[in-house]
Amino acid sequence: AEAVRWWTLGAEKGHADSRFRLGMATIAADAARGYELLLAAAKQNHPTAMLETGRMLRDGRGLAADPVDAHAWLSLAAERNVAGAAAERDAIERRLDAGQLTGARARMAELLSRR
Numbered sequence: 001a002e003a004v005r006w007w008t009l010g011a012e013k014g015h016a017d018s019r020f021r022l023g024m025a026t027i028a029a030d031a032a033r034g035y036e037l038l039l040a041a042a043k044q045n046h047p048t049a050m051l052e053t054g055r056m057l058r059d060g061r062g063l064a065a066d067p068v069d070a071h072a073w074l075s076l077a078a079e080r081n082v083a084g085a086a087a088e089r090d091a092i093e094r095r096l097d098a099g100q101l102t103g104a105r106a107r108m109a110e111l112l113s114r115r
Contacts, residue, residue: 011037016044024052031062042073043114050077051085058092067092071104072111 004025010018023037035056041049054073057066071092077085096104 011040014044016041016046016049019044020046020049020052023049027056027061031056033062035062042076047077047080047082050074050080051082051088054085054088058088067096068100068104069107071096071101072107075104075108076111 004022007018007022007025011022019037019041023034023041025034026037027034035053038049038053038056042053050073054070054077056062057070057073059065071089074085074089074092078089093101093104
């Protein structure tokens with residue numbers, strides 16, 4: 001409980017690791033809120049948040065499943081050498097058609113351009 005209080009304070013101030021930790025702690029009770037926090041941390045270049053954001057998008061936890069965006073976030077995590085990210089991205093890639101794969105790569109380029 002004390003950790004959650006500190007993570008909440010940090011998340012409110014925009015601290016990426018606090019957003020990540022609070023997001024992970026929140027997923028079980030409120031997947032949509034957990035996703036929002038993880039996405040915010042991922043957009044701040046938190047590598048493990050990128051992985052978890054991709055997983056949530058892949059699985060449709062807290063939002064509709066989106067394999068194209070999942071592939072993009074997992075690709076970003078893989079570029080940062082997050083354990084397991086490349087294998088998870090590759091598993092999604094095998095299920096995407098050519099148009100979806102093109103979209104996933106474009107989405108990744110868009111996310112990179114925002115950094």
